[in-house]
Amino acid sequence: MNKAINNKISENISFWYDPDKRSIVYQIGAACLFAFVAWYLVSNTMTNLERQSIATGFGFLNNEAAFEIGESLIEYSAADRYARALWVGFLNTLLVSFIGVLLTVMLGSFIGVARLSKNWLINKCAAGYIELFQDIPVLLQLFFWYAFFYEMLPSPKEALSPFNGLFLCNRGLIFGIPQTHPVYKYMAIAVIIAVIVIFFLKKWAKKRQDLTGRPFPVFFTSIILIIGFPFVCWLLGGTPTDMSVPVLKGFNFKGGLTISPEFAALLLGLVLYTAAFVAEVVRAGIQSVNRGQTEAAMAIGLKPGQVLNLIILPQALRVIIPPLTSQMLNLTKNSSLAVAIGYPDFVSVAGTAINQTGQAIEGVMLIMIVYLIFSLSTSAFMNWYNKKMAIVER
Amino acid sequence: MELHAKNENKEIIKPPISSVGVLGWIRENLFSSPFNTILTIIIISILWFSIIPFLKWALIDSCWLPDSNCRETGGACWSVISSNYKIILFGFYPQNILWRPITAIFLLVSLLIISRNRNYWNAFLGYSWIISLVIMGILLKGGVLGLESVDIERWGGIILTLLLSVFGLTAAYPLGILLALGRQSKMPVIKTFCVFYIELIRGVPLISLLFMSSVVFPLFLPEGVSINGILRAQVAIIMFTAAYIAEVVRGGLQGMNKGQFEAADSIGLNYLQTMRLIILPQALKIVIPPSVSVLISAFKDTSLVVIIGLYDLLKTTQSTLSDPKWMGFSAEAYIFIAIIYFVCCFFMSNYSRKLEKELDTGL
Numbered sequence: 001m002n003k004a005i006n007n008k009i010s011e012n013i014s015f016w017y018d019p020d021k022r023s024i025v026y027q028i029g030a031a032c033l034f035a036f037v038a039w040y041l042v043s044n045t046m047t048n049l050e051r052q053s054i055a056t057g058f059g060f061l062n063n064e065a066a067f068e069i070g071e072s073l074i075e076y077s078a079a080d081r082y083a084r085a086l087w088v089g090f091l092n093t094l095l096v097s098f099i100g101v102l103l104t105v106m107l108g109s110f111i112g113v114a115r116l117s118k119n120w121l122i123n124k125c126a127a128g129y130i131e132l133f134q135d136i137p138v139l140l141q142l143f144f145w146y147a148f149f150y151e152m153l154p155s156p157k158e159a160l161s162p163f164n165g166l167f168l169c170n171r172g173l174i175f176g177i178p179q180t181h182p183v184y185k186y187m188a189i190a191v192i193i194a195v196i197v198i199f200f201l202k203k204w205a206k207k208r209q210d211l212t213g214r215p216f217p218v219f220f221t222s223i224i225l226i227i228g229f230p231f232v233c234w235l236l237g238g239t240p241t242d243m244s245v246p247v248l249k250g251f252n253f254k255g256g257l258t259i260s261p262e263f264a265a266l267l268l269g270l271v272l273y274t275a276a277f278v279a280e281v282v283r284a285g286i287q288s289v290n291r292g293q294t295e296a297a298m299a300i301g302l303k304p305g306q307v308l309n310l311i312i313l314p315q316a317l318r319v320i321i322p323p324l325t326s327q328m329l330n331l332t333k334n335s336s337l338a339v340a341i342g343y344p345d346f347v348s349v350a351g352t353a354i355n356q357t358g359q360a361i362e363g364v365m366l367i368m369i370v371y372l373i374f375s376l377s378t379s380a381f382m383n384w385y386n387k388k389m390a391i392v393e394r
Numbered sequence: 395m396e397l398h399a400k401n402e403n404k405e406i407i408k409p410p411i412s413s414v415g416v417l418g419w420i421r422e423n424l425f426s427s428p429f430n431t432i433l434t435i436i437i438i439s440i441l442w443f444s445i446i447p448f449l450k451w452a453l454i455d456s457c458w459l460p461d462s463n464c465r466e467t468g469g470a471c472w473s474v475i476s477s478n479y480k481i482i483l484f485g486f487y488p489q490n491i492l493w494r495p496i497t498a499i500f501l502l503v504s505l506l507i508i509s510r511n512r513n514y515w516n517a518f519l520g521y522s523w524i525i526s527l528v529i530m531g532i533l534l535k536g537g538v539l540g541l542e543s544v545d546i547e548r549w550g551g552i553i554l555t556l557l558l559s560v561f562g563l564t565a566a567y568p569l570g571i572l573l574a575l576g577r578q579s580k581m582p583v584i585k586t587f588c589v590f591y592i593e594l595i596r597g598v599p600l601i602s603l604l605f606m607s608s609v610v611f612p613l614f615l616p617e618g619v620s621i622n623g624i625l626r627a628q629v630a631i632i633m634f635t636a637a638y639i640a641e642v643v644r645g646g647l648q649g650m651n652k653g654q655f656e657a658a659d660s661i662g663l664n665y666l667q668t669m670r671l672i673i674l675p676q677a678l679k680i681v682i683p684p685s686v687s688v689l690i691s692a693f694k695d696t697s698l699v700v701i702i703g704l705y706d707l708l709k710t711t712q713s714t715l716s717d718p719k720w721m722g723f724s725a726e727a728y729i730f731i732a733i734i735y736f737v738c739c740f741f742m743s744n745y746s747r748k749l750e751k752e753l754d755t756g757l
Contacts, residue, residue, distance in 0.1 A: 045613045047617065125437060131743075135694075137694040138694070143708070143728060340701050
């Protein structure tokens with residue numbers, strides 16, 4: 001019946017007044033416009049590339065890079081190919097983002113909690129920190145810390161040394177590390193095994209509690225396991241205690257581990273900047289949990305630790321995690337500012353490659369693809385998390 | 395009655411002196427428990443040992459006059475600012491006609507201050523914004539009314555920073571609204587374009603767009619045509635900001651009640667009328683506070699043009715610092731421009747918070 005009326009109406013209205021037909025026309029128009037602009041730009045680009053005799057395609061990745069990279073996680077020399085140089089940059093980006101995210105979450109949560117403190121002084125200090133670091137461009141902060149390392153710190157000869165084995169100078173932060181020994185590899189494996197054991201232990205403990213109601217001290221057992229396993233390894237491996245202590249030789253330090261001023265400045269700038277935003281996220285998350293929840297939890301006899309773990313955190317985290325992930329993503333994207341202070345991250349290496357080969361389009365495309373991978377995987381994680389955490393309504 | 399009499403006879407007991415007034419406040423807020431007391435003492439000592447030396451460095455041991463010999467005093471060298479402030483603030487703008495950018499900035503600031511009050515938001519203010527932007531453009535560019543023409547390449551320092559952020563946002567806002575409407579549209583082709591654009595831009599850092607504007611964009615143009623670097627960077631910033639504005643506006647559109655659309659349909663308004671008269675006025679009002687946050691980050695992000703070599707506030711400072719005479723005084727120079735950025739962003743974020751409170755009708 002309804003359909004019949006609709007048919008009758010559509011017979012009577014003219015082409016332009018039918019929204020369905022009109023929208024098809026609009027869409028074809030938009031697609032044509034897009035295709036025309038794309039064709040125009042591509043044809044211009046083609047003629048320009050030909051005129052300037054710039055090669056196209058990703059063939060350049062197999063050519064010799066012929067530039068050095070300051071710091072690298074893997075072996076690299078100027079004789080290696082562009083592909084490897086870019087891989088070095090990619091790993092550097094991952095490294096600075098990973099460490100940055102860890103430190104930011106710690107510092108940000110700490111300041112966020114401090115912002116809620118009843119102690120007036122702590123509260124205001126946290127508020128001041130948040131306001132100050134949010135309102136200064138991150139690039140300016142990076143430049144400041146870079147200048148701090150290069151100009152304000154003394155030369156290696158007069159390096160600041162708060163305690164033996166740690167030196168702070170304009171060559172970076174240098175500290176002693178244990179001498180390489182095969183046992184450390186086994187200790188790392190032991191940590192991984194401990195984590196797996198803890199994972200299953202947690203599952204078992206939850207099952208037992210569900211069945212019998214008897215709780216199991218998972219937290220303390222986990223700490224003992226995660227410290228105990230590697231420690232036993234270390235004892236079995238003959239307790240190596242040799243340290244590689246940095247020693248001043250000539251104009252620089254030998255031995256130990258050096259954190260370059262570029263890396264340190266980048267990390268410091270990114271962490272201090274992003275932590276201010278994370279602090280606000282954490283504060284909002286904690287405040288979002290109704291006070292009645294705490295009171296109700298205490299009324300049914302939970303201990304303060306349990307109130308936090310079982311009642312407050314699960315609800316606060318649901319609010320905190322989505323904006324927190326986007327801040328983590330921001331940190332990763334901001335790590336591209338490394339190019340301004342000379343830390344060889346992906347953008348910086350790709351920029352050098354663009355300058356050398358002139359293949360700007362491919363270079364910029366690579367940069368975009370890499371960051372798109374980061375952001376798409378983050379949003380995939382977010383969707384999964386939101387689904388998992390969605391409140392199951394009765 | 396008896397109760398009343400009783401009360402009259404009794405002296406009113408005051409609360410103990412330790413719980414009212416300054417003492418009470420200190421006790422309540424700083425020393426309420428042993429743990430709090432320890433924290434307070436730690437914080438005070440940290441502040442004492444960091445702020446006192448800082449103040450000594452910044453104010454007491456410092457030198458302020460231009461061209462004084464800084465290296466002999468142990469403190470801050472603010473002469474780096476007082477000797478070079480013209481270069482830092484205005485870049486290579488001809489120094490004999492600095493009154494023009496100063497007037498333009500003064501005009502902008504006074505308009506911003508007037509616009510803070512929502513009671514003045516009307517058509518008249520809108521027109522005065524448009525007229526003032528034109529006047530500012532004429533003042534900066536010159537070439538008419540007997541004003542000496544100044545090449546855009548020579549605009550620098552704070553002029554460039556303000557230009558990139560103010561024009562960036564003014565141009566990005568309409569574009570962002572269009573993108574948001576496109577994303578909400580029922581036409582699959584248009585929706586796909588918009589979603590693709592927004593997600594692509596939001597997924598990549600601004601630097602990659604700026605790189606694109608400086609090295610890829612010239613390849614797009616036909617032979618013989620070239621656009622100067624500032625405009626290209628401006629386009630990149632507009633494209634970038636528009637994607638973020640689009641997401642903010644989309645939030646507002648999604649917050650609209652479905653009844654509003656249906657009511658507009660039922661009184662026979664077409665799509666444009668519905669959007670212009672019913673939906674956008676309400677949706678845009680909701681998103682004013684988050685838009686101010688986008689403005690703040692756009693303002694901060696303009697500093698990134700340093701990387702492609704434009705002379706904004708940060709770059710002019712660095713070029714001053716590369717002069718051997720001023721080498722080594724980065725801290726002072728960076729603190730100076732940090733204060734400029736901080737003051738601007740602080741007022742904007744304060745304003746956004748104030749607006750949020752005003753617009754929050756509790757619904």
